[in-house]
Structures are given as C-alpha cells and as structure tokens.
Amino acid sequence: GQQLNQSPQSMFIQEGEDVSMNCTSSSIFNTWLWYKQEPGEGPVLLIALYKAGELTSNGRLTAQFGITRKDSFLNISASIPSDVGIYFCAGLTQGGSEKLVFGKGTKLTVNP
Amino acid sequence: SQTIHQWPATLVQPVGSPLSLECTVEGTSNPNLYWYRQAAGRGLQLLFYSVGIGQISSEVPQNLSASRPQDRQFILSSKKLLLSDSGFYLCAWRVQGVSGEAFFGQGTRLTVV
Numbered sequence: 001g002q003q004l005n006q007s008p009q010s011m012f013i014q015e016g017e018d019v020s021m022n023c024t025s026s027s028i029f030n031t032w033l034w035y036k037q038e039p040g041e042g043p044v045l046l047i048a049l050y051k052a053g054e055l056t057s058n059g060r061l062t063a064q065f066g067i068t069r070k071d072s073f074l075n076i077s078a079s080i081p082s083d084v085g086i087y088f089c090a091g092l093t094q095g096g097s098e099k100l101v102f103g104k105g106t107k108l109t110v111n112p
Numbered sequence: 113s114q115t116i117h118q119w120p121a122t123l124v125q126p127v128g129s130p131l132s133l134e135c136t137v138e139g140t141s142n143p144n145l146y147w148y149r150q151a152a153g154r155g156l157q158l159l160f161y162s163v164g165i166g167q168i169s170s171e172v173p174q175n176l177s178a179s180r181p182q183d184r185q186f187i188l189s190s191k192k193l194l195l196s197d198s199g200f201y202l203c204a205w206r207v208q209g210v211s212g213e214a215f216f217g218q219g220t221r222l223t224v225v
Contacts, residue, residue: 033212040219041218041219042202042216043156043202045213098144098208098209099158099171100144100146100158100161100212102148102156102158103155107153
C-alpha cells in the first residue's frame with residue numbers, strides 16, 4: 001500500500017530557529033497536505049498543495065510539492081513556542097480512490 | 113458552514129464488549145468520509161474510507177468495521193473489543209474530487225480495559 005516516510009520523527013529547537021521537515025513516498029500523489037495536531041485535538045490543515053513544483057506560504061510556513069509528485073517539504077521560519085505540536089504530511093490519490101494517507105508525524109518542541 | 117461531529121469524546125470499555133463510534137457531517141452533501149486511529153504519540157493510521165452511502169473501503173484487516181447508512185453519517189464498530197483497539201479515533205470529511213483539504217472531528221479517546 002501507499003506509505004509516506006516523514007522525517008525527522010522529532011525536533012528540539014530554540015525559539016527563533018527555522019525548522020524543516022519532509023515527506024517522501026514511492027507513490028505519486030495528486031495533492032500534498034500539511035497538518036498540525038495539538039494534544040487531544042484533531043489535526044488542523046496548514047497548507048494544501050495541488051501542482052507539482054508548487055510553492056505555497058501561510059505566514060511563517062512554506063511548503064512545496066515536489067516535481068516528481070513523490071515528495072513534499074514544510075519549512076517554519078523564526079519558530080515560536082506556540083509552534084509546538086505534531087506536524088503531519090498527507091497525500092491524496094484521486095480519480096476513484098480518494099484515499100488520504102498520512103505520514104507518521106514530526107513532533108516539534110520549541111524551547112523559549 | 114460545514115461542521116463535523118464525533119462522539120463520544122472519551123470511552124472506557126471492557127475487553128470483549130461491543131463498540132459504536134458515530135461521526136456526522138453537516139452543511140455539505142456526498143462527502144468523502146474517513147476513520148483514522150492514532151496510537152499514543154504515533155501517526156494516523158487510515159482504517160476505512162467511504163466515497164458514498166454503503167461504499168466502504170477497508171485499509172487494515174482487523175477487529176473493526178465501518179458503515180455509512182446515510183450520506184453524512186459514518187459509524188465505526190466492533191463486536192468484541194481487544195486491548196489493542198485502544199487509541200485515539202478520528203473521523204474526517206472532505207469534498208470529493210474538488211480539493212484535498214480534509215477536516216477532522218475532535219476525536220474519541222478509547223481505552224479498552
């Protein structure tokens with residue numbers, strides 16, 4: 001089945017540092033999504049990417065849809081304590097399947 | 113606006129007991145619906161998804177089943193719970209084919225004892 005390999009599994013950084021995480025897959029996806037989850041809550045969408053090569057920003061967050069359609073990265077600039085949480089990538093296949101699969105997540109800790 | 117309701121929020125059930133978790137969506141029609149399970153500190157495992165009433169795709173063979181009796185209702189069930197069924201269960205919906213965004217419910221924390 002389709003699997004997403006997300007790395008790193010966890011990150012411990014100082015406030016103000018930049019963060020980078022990525023996802024790769026052996027399968028092609030039509031859409032890449034990045035979510036953030038806080039404890040006890042459902043994931044919340046941060047950025048959605050629909051075209052290969054697309055680069056999209058949302059405030060301090062920037063994400064890119066890889067040219068091969070098999071990978072994506074998320075960057076967070078100038079991290080702040082409220083960035084703490086688990087970040088997930090997700091890939092969507094369409095055209096009848098509509099299956100949405102998630103990576104295993106990157107747990108981010110920001111030290112003030 | 114669209115909303116998704118998932119209940120109960122927490123549940124403690126004995127081993128061998130049945131399970132029924134319900135998820136409903138309001139404000140949209142013919143959504144794709146998904147059930148995920150998340151073990152503590154782990155990723156989201158896709159359990160079932162549905163593109164229409166009565167249409168269920170199962171991703172992982174296990175002790176659980178899903179049903180979609182109505183367009184905006186998705187139910188996760190088990191006849192006999194196992195200890196390994198403990199986890200955080202999340203329901204999600206998205207618009208078919210138009211965009212990728214999926215929206216999640218608040219989740220159900222299930223503890224099997």
